[in-house]
Amino acid sequence: QSALTQPASVSGSPGQSITISCTGTSSDVGGYNYVSWYQQHPGKAPKLMIYEVSNRPSGVSNRFSGSKSGNTASLTISGLQAEDEADYYCSSYTSSSLYVFGTGTKVTVL
Amino acid sequence: EVQLVESGGGLVQPGGSLKLSCAASGFTFSGSAMHWVRQASGKGLEWVGRIRSKANSYATAYAASVKGRFTISRDDSKNTAYLQMNSLKTEDTAVYYCTRHRIEDRAFDIWGQGTMVTVSS
Numbered sequence: 151q152s153a154l155t156q157p158a159s160v161s162g163s164p165g166q167s168i169t170i171s172c173t174g175t176s177s178d179v180g181g182y183n184y185v186s187w188y189q190q191h192p193g194k195a196p197k198l199m200i201y202e203v204s205n206r207p208s209g210v211s212n213r214f215s216g217s218k219s220g221n222t223a224s225l226t227i228s229g230l231q232a233e234d235e236a237d238y239y240c241s242s243y244t245s246s247s248l249y250v251f252g253t254g255t256k257v258t259v260l
Numbered sequence: 261e262v263q264l265v266e267s268g269g270g271l272v273q274p275g276g277s278l279k280l281s282c283a284a285s286g287f288t289f290s291g292s293a294m295h296w297v298r299q300a301s302g303k304g305l306e307w308v309g310r311i312r313s314k315a316n317s318y319a320t321a322y323a324a325s326v327k328g329r330f331t332i333s334r335d336d337s338k339n340t341a342y343l344q345m346n347s348l349k350t351e352d353t354a355v356y357y358c359t360r361h362r363i364e365d366r367a368f369d370i371w372g373q374g375t376m377v378t379v380s381s
Contacts, residue, residue, distance in 0.1 A: 151324070153304065184366035188305070195357060195374060196297075196305065201367035239305050243366045248321055249295070254304040 154179065154240055154252035161258040167228040170255045172240030173221060178250055180221035184243035187216060187225045191236045199238075200225060227257070235259045262286035262370055264358050269375030272348055280343040280375055282358030287370070290314065290336040293361040295368060296343050298354040298377075306354075310361060311341060326352075348379045 155173040162168040172179065172187075179185055185203045188196035198207055200216040203223060213228045223242075227234055240252035268280040282294065293316070296308040309322035311332040320332050331344040341358055356377055360370040 153306075182366075186365075186367045188368070190305075195371040196359075196368070197371070198367055198369050201362075201369075202365045205365070207367075207369065241305075241307075241368070248323065249307040249310075249366075251297075251305040251307060 151178075151244060151246065151248060151250045154242060154250055156238075156240060156252040156255045158253070159256045159258065161260055162227075162230045163260045164230055164232065166230050167226060168230060168257065170225045170227075170238055170240075170257070172223040172225070172242075172252045174223075174242055174250070175221055177245040178242040179218065179223050179240075181245055182243045183218070185216070185218060185223040186241045187214075188239045188241065189234075189236050190239065196239065230259055232259050264360065264370055264372035266356065266358055266372040266375040269356065269377045271378045271380065273381050274348060274350055274379055276348050276379070277344070277346045278348065278377060279345070280356055280358075280377070282341040282343075282372055284339045284341070284360070287360070289339040293363055294332075294334060294341040295359050295361050296332060296341075297357045297359055297368070298352075299357070299374075300351075300354040303354075308343070308356070312363075316363075345377070348377075350379050353377060353379045 187200040190196045204216040295310040312319045334341045355374040359368040
C-alpha cells in the first residue's frame with residue numbers, strides 16, 4: 151500500500167486560508183468516506199482534527215474543515231494562526247481493510 | 261483521564277527482538293480496537309497493524325513491511341496492548357505510537373506519547 155500523496159509544504163500569512171490536498175486511489179480515498187486528518191507538533195503525538203472526511207471532533211476549532219472529491223481529500227485551515235504551524239497527515243481506510251497515511255505536509259505561518 | 265502510555269522501547273541489534281506495551285486508562289479498553297503506528301525520525305506516519313476487540317475475535321492485521329515479523333496482542337484484564345517485534349531491521353528504527361481506533365468512523369482518536377525503538381549494531 152503506497153502512502154497517500156500530500157504536498158511537502160504549504161504556507162500562509164496569519165488570517166489567510168490554506169488548503170492541503172491528499173491524493174489516493176479508488177481503493178482508499180476515493181472508495182470510502184473514511185478519511186481523517188491529524189495535526190502533529192514537533193515532538194508530540196498526532197491529534198485527530200477531522201474524521202469521516204468532514205467531521206470535527208469536539209474541541210477542534212471550526213477553522214478546520216475537510217472535503218473530498220474523487221480520489222482527493224482536502225483540509226482547509228481558515229483564519230490561519232501561529233498555533234496552526236505543524237505537520238498535517240491524512241489517513242484513509244483501504245479496500246484491504248488496512249490503513250494508509252499521507253506523506254505529510256508542513257504548514258508554515260509566515 | 262483518557263490516556264495511552266507506551267513503554268518498552270530501547271536499543272536492539274539487527275535481528276533481535278523487542279516487546280512494546282501500551283497501557284490504557286479512562287475508557288473501555290476491552291471494547292476498543294487498538295492500532296500501532298510508527299514514525300522514523302524526520303519522516304511521516306506509517307500504519308503498522310491492529311488488533312480488534314474480543315467481540316471481533318481479536319482479529320489482527322499488519323502492514324506488508326512488518327507482516328511475519330511483528331505480532332500484536334492484548335490483555336483486556338490489564339487494559340494493555342502489546343507489539344512483539346522480531347527479526348528487527350535497521351529500517352524499523354522509529355517512534356512507535358499506540359492509538360485507539362473508533363470502528364464506527366475509522367478514526368484514531370486517542371494517541372500515546374510514543375516510545376523510541378532503535379535498531380543498530
